[in-house]
Amino acid sequence: MDLDQELAALAPLGGFFVLRTGGAPSSALPTLAQAYENRPTEVYGNSITFRTEKVTAALRAPELRIGASVFQQGLAARLWSVALGCAAAYGQVPDLDPQLLHWNPDASAPDDLWLSEVRPLPADPATIADIVLHRHLEPLAAALRAHYRVAPGLLRGNAASALVATARQLGAPPAVRALTDGLLAHPLLAGTGTLTGTAFRRRSCCLYYRVPGGGVCGDCCFTRPPRSSPRAASG
Template identity: 65%
Template sequence: MDLDADLAALRPLGGFFVLRTRADPAGPAPGDLATLAETYAAAPEAGRDALAVRVATVAGRLGAAEPRVAASIGQQGLAARLWSVALACAALYGRLPGLDPRLLRWDPTATAPDDLWLTGVRPLPGDAATLADTVLYGHLEPLGAALRARYGVAAGLLRGNAGSALAGAARELDRWARASGRTDVAERARALTDDLFAHPLLRGTGIRTATAFRRRSCCLYYRVPGGGVCGDCCFTRPPRSSPRAVSG
């Protein structure tokens, strides 16, 4: 299937999988928003610090007192959006839209799932290597570098978030594909996910059993008031000590 300008095949999946390619008349104009390339920049332009806005937005909504906790949770949300779009396109179309950070605009004040606009659909191969180049190297590594420098979030934690986000996207795509009778999509998604978790940046992030995933790090959600632990957390109950030693 050829990529279409609206990426319409993603719409039935909803939520984290849908990617806007046109402006929403009821929302902000994409041109008024920072690109993800600007978001990851070491020295953001004055008045367009989307990363700081996102961290503050997440912190405010969750009541998180520690900026690094909000930074971690915000990063995992964006990682989930990127993996969901990329993996679903590769499994449904057999192709990937070029998700260059310069072409993706982001509303950092939006509720989850993070609101993204792609300003131009440019087809790329839908193989695992292109997925890794696009999501890991194109987005999550520069985003991680910015979060480490500005908020002190550990590299191992951020890679654990990336693995958790990929596993979650794969699990939801598999569920939809099987419920829709698209076993071909489920098989392609599983093969791509297997190859991605063999990548050096993801290989050690957790243990997979079918579509289940148990990560080796903690995203720090338990430090949010009333947060507890996530379903794939390395902890079975919220720890009492500082998580820095176990999340890096």
């Protein structure tokens, strides 16, 4: 089934999968290309730092890098969800070119995204890696590292964790499992953790345990919250 312009098959899958399309959003909403390039916007200023500060405040986190980590993992989950959801529903994926994908940095979770043009691409690991890893998560990681002390390994672990969680949410059918395995073998994700069935154990920590009332995530490298921040383990 070819992609429809509304990507209607994503709606039943839930909020992380839905992608608004068509028309032109408000001119106040930056594209993700603008965000990654640290280009200031009239409403939000630097949208990367705006979003990080919003997430950090919402979590009552003691450090901005914790908010940066949670923000990055949430956006990664949104991008994987659209890509894998379309792959499962259509056998194709939309071109999520950062210049076509608009973003509301002030929205609540999940991130509010709007694709201005639906252009179909093949749903294979190489294409999805190019769409999500190279065109989004690499420049996002670079933008976050420019502002906060976030370890590259932590961000790669977040990306892998979000990928596996997305596949699990879809029920990990054979086609999605094959895509997930192929993507986890990509140089940017290889070595981030161990996948056994649908269970993933990552080799890094997203720092969520440092949020007041937070604990370790189900796939964390720790089995209980450390007493102090182990920087090496989150790198």
